Amino acid sequence: MKRFVLAFLFFVALAGAWQLMVQTGRWSPVLLPSPRDVAVYLWSAAQDGTLVAAIGVTLRRLLVGYAIGLAIGLPLGLLSSSVRFVEDTVGVLALGLQTLPSVCWVPLALIWFGQTEGAMLFVVIMGTVWSVMIATDTGARTIPRVYARAARTMGSEGFHKWTRVILPAALPHLITGMKQGWAFAWRSLMAAEIYVTVLSGFGLGHLLHYGRELNAMDQVIAVMLVIVAIGLLADKALFGPWEHFLHRRWGINAREA
Amino acid sequence: MLDSIGSYGPPGPQPAPKLIVDGVSKWFRTPRASVHALDDINLSVGDGEFICLVGPSGCGKSTLLDIIAGLTRADAGRVTADGQLVEGPGRHRLVMFQESALFPWLTAFGNVMFGLKLVPDLSRAERRETALRYLRMVGLERFAHANVHELSGGMRQRVAFARSLAPDPHVLLMDEPLSALDALTREQLYADIQRIQQDRRKTIILVTHNVREAVCLGDRVILLSPTPGRIRESFPIHLPRPRDVNSIQLAEYTERITAALKGYIVPETV
Known part of the structure; x- marks a missing residue:
């Protein structure tokens, strides 16, 4: 609670400093809108539905692309951690593509898919798959061998071993990978x-882009704030429960893992 | 000397041996060298017998245990358990490991249940009841729902012991299960293991580099020497149970075996 209050006060102070800077009049309001202007824009955009609609569109794309990226990246990571052939082929490809900033996929996506939802999804999936795959691969490799050995002497082999031992043992790394994939x-x-x-x-x-085109700095800053807020909330909502579980059951402090 | 191995065992009539290691040899090949890890190991273990394999590090005792478990293949020779050729790992030859091999994603109870769930023909209620019974046996019933990271090192190995015994394996293999624990905890576990062994009469093979521990727990202590790993001597321990690890009689055995052990290392290394 004390930490929450501290964080709250910090942001209030930040907004106060911002307001003070505006009030000095050194910067044109076109370049630096006041916190109030931004709040007014947020309120009106929320009222007329543009903001809600934009958030809906963005989240849908994000969730669909992310889900597909996970569905491809997780099994690929597990495969490349255990099959030398996959490691030497797709694994190397993944290492290379992971270093490619995801915005570099945009021209390709435009040419292949045109101005469609497909292009959007393609960029998100390409941004997700490789980092998820590499994190999963690393995770599965660092599982202490003794878990699998112990499981095998208890009669656990094949599918049972993978689903009841390898996957749960890799869970902390899988979550790290999924988190990283989410950020990407x-x-x-x-x-x-x-x-x-x-x-x-x-x-x-798009809202951000048109804010710039219209020189509407209040809109630009407001949308940036919304993007930050969604990122934070999603992190807490999607990964909070898992991290809590890891902390309670494994004794892992997820922020250090 | 090797011929005499297997003639010792628990008193009473001798049934067919539970486990036979027959001429097992093992080499580890690296691109640069080939290490002869085990050389013609012959061993026969009676039903309900507690065998301790002792030797300095590098004598291949853990490798031998892996071969008996089916986790590693022998390059020559074979292992038979209950008359069946060992071809891979399986729940009839459970291994308890040195480091905690407990699964951190399960509770103490969940860990004991893991092996039990792989035993066919048990009802859910029977499994649960068995798991709790074994946790009670190692004195951890109250900690059934504790997470692994909340348990001390000694408690973890107790849970591991319960997990290994609960599925009722034909042979229990223990790979230095106590060597990571402090002396006091270890002594307590000596007492617990002996108490449970009195009661259950499991066939156990324990690997250790601690001669005193071997004398305290074993019906028979088998001495291995390194490079290549060979069985050198077998010492039947005729001491009443429960044995106190600090007793004088036990120290006398320990001294004899340690002296013999040194005899096998020094001439080869100097």
Whole structure:
């Protein structure tokens, strides 16, 4: 509670400093809108539905792309951790592609898929798959061998061993990988939305982009705040319960893991 | 001398041996060298017998245990358990490991249940009841729902012991299960293991480098020497149970075996 109050006070002070800077009049309100202007924009955008609609569009793309990315990345990571052939082929590819900033996928996605939802999803999936795969691979490799050995002498083999021993043993690493994948998916999607105008849906990235086009700095800053807030909330909502479980059951402090 | 191994055992009529290690040899090959780890190991273990394999590090005693468990393949020779050739790991030859091999994603109870769930023809209620009975046996019934990270090192090995016994394996293999514990905890576990063994009469093979521990627990102490690992001598321990690890009689055995052990290492290394 004390920490919560401290964080709250910090942000109030931050907003206060911002307000003071505006009041000095050194910067044009076009460049630096006041916190109040931003709040007014947020309120009106929430009222007329643009903000809610944009958040809905963005989250849908994000969740679908992320889910597909996980569905591909997790099994690939497990495979490359145990099959030398996959490690030497797809594993190397993943290492290379992971270093590619996800925004670099945008031109390719545009040419392949045009200005469609497909392009959006493609960018998000490419941003997610490789980092999830690499984190899963690393995780599965660092499982103490004694777990699998103990399980085998108790009669656990094959599918049973994978689902009851290897996967749970890799859980802390899987969650780290999923978290990292989430961060990458989020960044990729914002890049895609800012660069690609899609008629099928108007997301937060577009809102940000048009804020700049219209020189509406209150809109730009407001949307940035919303993006940060969603990132924070999603982190807590999606991974909070898992981290809590890891902390209670394994004694792992997830923030250090 | 090797011929005499197997003639010792628990008093009474001698049934067919529970476990036979027949001419097992093992080499470890690396790109640079080939290490002869085990050389022509012959061993026969009676039903309900507690065997301790003792030797300095590098004598291949853990490798031998792995081969008996079916986790490692022998390059020559074979292992038969209950008349069946050992071809891979299985729940009839359970291994209890040195480091905590408890699964941190399960509670103490969940860990004991893991092996029990792999035993066919048990009802859910029977499994639960068995798990709790074994946790009670090692004195941890109150900690059934504790998480692994909340248990001390000694408690973890107790849970591991319960987990190994609960599925009622034909042979229990213990790979230095107590060597990571402090002396006091270890002494307590000597007493517990002996008490449970009196009651259950399991066939146990325990690997250790601690001669005193071997004398305290074993019906028979088997001495291995390194490079290549060979069985050198077998010492039947005729001491009443429960044995106190600090008793004088036990120290006398320990001294004799340690002296013999040194005899096998020194000439080869100097």
